Amino acid sequence: MSPATHAAVLVLVETDGGGATEVSRETLTFVRGLDADVHALVVGDGPSGLVDQLGAYGVSVVHHADGDAFTSYAAAAWAAAVVAAVGDATVVTAAGTPRGNEVLAHVACRLGVTMAANVVEVDSTSPLVVSRQVLGGSALEEIALTDGVAVFSVAGHACDPAEAETSTTPVVHPIDVAVSDADLRARVVRTEPGEPDESGGLKAARVVVGAGRGAGGADGFADLLELTELLDASLGVSRVVTSLGWRPHHEQVGQTGSRVSPDLYVACGISGAIQHWAGMSSSKTILAINTDPDAPMVTKAHYAVIGDLHEIVPAINEELRRRRS
Amino acid sequence: MSNVLVCIKRVPDLGGEISLTADAMAVDDSSLGHTVSPHEDCAVELAIQVAKDTGGTATVLTLGSSDAVEQLRNALALGCTAAVLVEADAGAFGPADVAAAIADVVRAHEAAGTSYDLVLLGNDASDTGDFQVGVRLSYLLDRPVVTGVSTLSVSGDRVDVRGSSPDGGTEIFDVALPAVLTVSEGGVEPRYPSIPGRMKAKKIAVEEVVPTHEPAGPGRRRLKLPPLQPSQVEVLGEGPAAAGAVVDLLEKLGVVR
Ligand SMILES: Cc1cc2nc3c(=O)[nH]c(=O)nc-3n(C[C@H](O)[C@H](O)[C@H](O)COP(=O)(O)OP(=O)(O)OC[C@H]3O[C@@H](n4cnc5c(N)ncnc54)[C@H](O)[C@@H]3O)c2cc1C
Numbered sequence: 091m092s093p094a095t096h097a098a099v100l101v102l103v104e105t106d107g108g109g110a111t112e113v114s115r116e117t118l119t120f121v122r123g124l125d126a127d128v129h130a131l132v133v134g135d136g137p138s139g140l141v142d143q144l145g146a147y148g149v150s151v152v153h154h155a156d157g158d159a160f161t162s163y164a165a166a167a168w169a170a171a172v173v174a175a176v177g178d179a180t181v182v183t184a185a186g187t188p189r190g191n192e193v194l195a196h197v198a199c200r201l202g203v204t205m206a207a208n209v210v211e212v213d214s215t216s217p218l219v220v221s222r223q224v225l226g227g228s229a230l231e232e233i234a235l236t237d238g239v240a241v242f243s244v245a246g247h248a249c250d251p252a253e254a255e256t257s258t259t260p261v262v263h264p265i266d267v268a269v270s271d272a273d274l275r276a277r278v279v280r281t282e283p284g285e286p287d288e289s290g291g292l293k294a295a296r297v298v299v300g301a302g303r304g305a306g307g308a309d310g311f312a313d314l315l316e317l318t319e320l321l322d323a324s325l326g327v328s329r330v331v332t333s334l335g336w337r338p339h340h341e342q343v344g345q346t347g348s349r350v351s352p353d354l355y356v357a358c359g360i361s362g363a364i365q366h367w368a369g370m371s372s373s374k375t376i377l378a379i380n381t382d383p384d385a386p387m388v389t390k391a392h393y394a395v396i397g398d399l400h401e402i403v404p405a406i407n408e409e410l411r412r413r414r415s
Numbered sequence: 416m417s418n419v420l421v422c423i424k425r426v427p428d429l430g431g432e433i434s435l436t437a438d439a440m441a442v443d444d445s446s447l448g449h450t451v452s453p454h455e456d457c458a459v460e461l462a463i464q465v466a467k468d469t470g471g472t473a474t475v476l477t478l479g480s481s482d483a484v485e486q487l488r489n490a491l492a493l494g495c496t497a498a499v500l501v502e503a504d505a506g507a508f509g510p511a512d513v514a515a516a517i518a519d520v521v522r523a524h525e526a527a528g529t530s531y532d533l534v535l536l537g538n539d540a541s542d543t544g545d546f547q548v549g550v551r552l553s554y555l556l557d558r559p560v561v562t563g564v565s566t567l568s569v570s571g572d573r574v575d576v577r578g579s580s581p582d583g584g585t586e587i588f589d590v591a592l593p594a595v596l597t598v599s600e601g602g603v604e605p606r607y608p609s610i611p612g613r614m615k616a617k618k619i620a621v622e623e624v625v626p627t628h629e630p631a632g633p634g635r636r637r638l639k640l641p642p643l644q645p646s647q648v649e650v651l652g653e654g655p656a657a658a659g660a661v662v663d664l665l666e667k668l669g670v671v672r
Contacts, residue, residue: 104581188538188579192563229442275559279587279589297670321671342601365429390646393648396653396654397654410671
């Protein structure tokens with residue numbers, strides 16, 4: 091192993107009921123490529139078993155910030171915790187989620203350094219040069235992070251989450267954070283649960299039936315919804331569909347909608363513009379149904395059927411029903 | 416009465432393939448149209464709504480070349496009441512530079528008697544996707560900031576702000592004015608300009624400002640395009656006759672219930 095270039099890298103870990111979120115585990119995996127000690131920061135209550143899980147990902151120190159200031163989310167208070175945990179870390183990272191990017195932006199301001207959002211590659215470690223996604227993921231920007239502390243978020247799916255070859259027993263280090271009143275000026279005062287059918291189901295779906303302008307209008311979705319039903323899938327749509335008001339925004343897939351990575355994405359009447367592609371390109375298998383054999387969605391897909399979705403989708407539905415009975 | 420400043424950015428309207436300039440430092444936009452990000456369309460809509468609801472003003476600001484007046488005029492046609500062009504080469508400005516230039520305008524306007532209760536920005540620009548201009552601006556102005564806002568309502572000296580929570584629900588903030596908010600698409604439908612709106616917009620003078628501080632730059636070394644993957648697509652057939660082959664595939668993939 092080459093000598094460590096960075097003394098330590100601090101990862102802000104986001105958690106859900108199951109422990110570190112998948113994107114946080116991706117980030118922990120990603121930063122092992124920096125060949126440095128991996129420290130984690132957990133804010134608020136960590137789910138039980140979290141420390142062991144972080145050990146499996148090679149974390150040597152778990153900083154823990156808890157107390158009244160963290161009972162409801164305030165980005166500035168979280169950033170105060172990150173700054174308090176930095177110590178001798180020369181790299182600070184988080185997953186490129188809305189929360190990760192927000193907290194890191196605060197951290198970069200507090201430390202007076204550059205921040206790079208949505209990094210997918212480390213090009214060199216001395217000096218630290220990273221590549222980040224720009225233009226909705228269709229291009230990469232190479233950027234040098236030469237300030238004292240390098241702050242960057244790691245894009246979703248930049249790597250697969252993988253446990254470390256040798257697990258560690260992390261030292262848990264409770265930290266005292268000086269949270270000022272100003273840090274709590276913008277604090278969550280209340281949360282409301284999402285509608286049962288909000289994008290949560292779409293993001294987790296194993297199969298997504300995608301629909302674009304080719305659906306033809308708000309009343310053009312009956313067959314597509316039937317296919318969705320038959321495949322126990324979720325419906326995802328292009329931006330054209332939501333901006334024309336044919337379907338609600340929470341169904342939008344893409345750069346400004348949800349990012350999905352199902353086993354199968356059936357793109358019906360969707361051209362495959364980069365901003366849509368940004369949201370579904372990590373689907374395992376892509377099947378395009380399109381009248382245009384040269385549409386980017388068709389040429390980039392694994393499988394395609396050429397023709398009018400209003401003829402093809404009902405035929406597929408019928409075939410599915412026939413084989414089932 | 417609330418005065419709102421809404422910040423937008425002129426970006427290339429990318430439909431299909433992207434190509435880069437010879438030095439690989441920018442997108443070759445010579446044959447492309449220009450637009451603003453969908454997030455910013457929503458920020459403009461919210462700014463206009465707040466101004467209308469409170470009898471206040473909505474000033475639209477951009478930092479960019481003189482061509483960006485096109486985007487300012489569009490926002491004026493929608494109902495913004497004033498416009499500011501900070502004329503500069505946007506590519507030479509990093510997110511910290513942009514925030515500093517906006518803060519300077521806010522301070523200068525304040526000194527001249529117009530203060531802004533709300534500064535709205537897009538959550539992230541569709542080209543650079545930096546996710547930080549709004550947060551940096553809030554530090555420079557010492558104001559609270561909420562990012563990823565979908566809807567808001569001002570009452571008195573406070574603003575009720577809503578955005579998505581990580582678990583798919585809604586987070587509600589109650590923030591004292593003045594504040595900085597960055598807006599994400601999805602909460603409001605941007606309006607379309609009317610013909611009278613366009614006529615009115617032509618008559619509004621755009622204030623031109625030259626930034627005073629030297630930009631540190633974005634730290635960009637170059638842009639890279641991912642290598643083109645040769646098409647691997649397997650065409651299962653044409654028209655409804657392909658249904659059988661599709662269902663075979665669905666069975667092979669194990670996705671048929
Ligand atoms: C900053 C920014 C963010 C964006 N974010 C998103 C985003 O999150 N998600 C998103 O989707 N887009 C997004 N867009 C918009 C994106 O650029 C495209 O405009 C959009 O994805 C196109 O949608 P579409 O494919 O449905 O429509 P079109 O581009 O109009 O394509 C329709 C396709 O359907 C095919 N078709 C037509 N009729 C039929 C038929 N009867 N049967 C079969 N095929 C048919 C056509 O051949 C064509 O390929 C964004 C744009 C910008 C600038």
